Amino acid sequence: MEVGAILNQYKICGIVNLSESKQLTNPLTRYRPVAGLPFCSSYRLIDFPLSNLVSAGVESIGIFMNGQYQSIYDHVLNGSDWDLDSLNGGIFFFDSGTEQINGLIRDDLEAFHNNLEFIEKSRSDFVIIMGSRALCNIDVQAVLRHHLEQKAEITLVYKTISCSAADDRPITCVELDENNRIRKMKSCMLRHDGQSAVNMEIYVMRCSLYAQIVRRFMAWNEVYNLRDAIHQAVRTVKTNGYEYTGYFKNITSIKSYYDAHMDMIEEFNRSALFGGEHQIHTKIKNEVPSYYGKNTAVSNSLIANGCMINGIISHSLLSRNVVIHKESKIVSSIIMEGSVIGEGVYLSNVIMDKENHIQPGSRIIGSADHPVVIEKKSTIYLGS
Incomplete structure (x- = not known):
């Protein structure tokens, strides 16, 4: 049939x-x-x-x-x-x-x-x-x-x-x-x-x-x-x-x-x-394209619209309206909508919920088996 x-x-x-x-x-x-x-x-x-x-x-x-x-x-x-x-x-x-x-x-x-x-x-x-x-x-x-x-x-x-x-x-x-x-x-x-x-x-x-x-x-x-x-x-x-x-x-x-x-x-x-014949739909949000500064380096990553990127992004996923300040490095991490990463921050194996602020100089390191999870609307400073 x-x-x-x-x-x-x-x-x-x-x-x-x-x-x-x-x-x-x-x-x-x-x-x-x-x-x-x-x-x-x-x-x-x-x-x-x-x-x-x-x-x-x-x-x-x-x-x-x-x-x-x-x-x-x-x-x-x-x-x-x-x-x-x-x-x-x-x-x-x-x-x-x-x-x-x-x-x-x-x-x-x-x-x-x-x-x-x-x-x-x-x-x-x-x-x-x-x-x-x-x-x-x-x-x-x-x-x-x-x-x-x-x-x-x-x-x-x-x-x-x-x-x-x-x-x-x-x-x-x-x-x-x-x-x-x-x-x-x-x-x-x-x-x-x-x-x-x-x-x-x-x-x-x-x-x-x-x-x-x-x-x-x-x-x-x-x-x-x-x-x-x-x-x-x-x-x-x-x-x-x-x-x-x-x-x-x-x-x-x-x-x-x-x-x-x-x-x-x-x-x-x-x-x-x-891919394929069956499309996955979502709520439509119109955002400006993401901005990439002159010292930005992005590799093997997915970045949504509306972001401002001035750091290094590797093997990570960024949602809409994320701000990454200069000299910061994001590795194998998930950064959700509206989060702000301060200058000189290092994140590895992190899941960051929405609207977080990570203060300059912070270092947060997890692992693939145990990623660090940061709750929504937190302000974090974890120095080296």
Whole structure:
């Protein structure tokens, strides 16, 4: 069946579930959800699920928040930058009702149950569920086609990764049989040799099945969040795996967030994530071009508009409106919007949040495994 025929025959809605633990990405997520994290100088993590859904022709998207609304509201607004401001659908925001205890998510299932009307009013046949941690550019149309061809009840998207390349955090892996059907799911640390199929937490199912799962587990009172409800359902209904082969990074920690940025410096990875037929959209901001002083040296770096650069930048990423004063050197670091780096500063393996001021002469040195994180709106002096 052709992709175009699928889209003509079926209507799809999307759920972006932002009920995601923030514990391991603090302090960057102290005042914002994981989805609000800046990425690659000009984007935010929520841009990727929104763009993936829009590329598949999804017109109605429900964003289930985790209690920190402002950064997502300010960035997404009415969805016009994703062409989601039409009369036929649009973006809808819901409070997921989550409670975070020590950074862990509890009790979001009731919010999904209370807002099943969103699915019903969309008049969709299928729902695509995804979060913001899975950094990828996926052809959702191809996933739906696979779902229909395999006559699956649920399709789960997974990525086969080398264990040696994985972040040292527990994640969910899947085991598949010879027909690519999911046999079981399990938590794994990926410390052994070889490869594992990692659950990307992207699911396709009929809207009727989604509503049935939510209502069933609310009635049984056995699980308390949507993620666990779906994991339980995978064990009992026909679930097929769809292997995603593009660029993928699971943003579960400061290290994985840092590594994903360093990956983007390589053109191959950047093209894999941002290139191809499916464009990644973001909020449009018109800025003047960046200024480079006469003693500036920039190598293997990505620099957004509006910056003033008078120092040395190597293997780093700078967001909009960053100021680097003379005789400063930035190496293997991420500098976010509006930060000012004073004269004679040396930064290596640093993640600097927005609107920081680093006083002249400071030296801040981390490592690739343990980058130094500087919280938003700090003023720092660390001399040699």
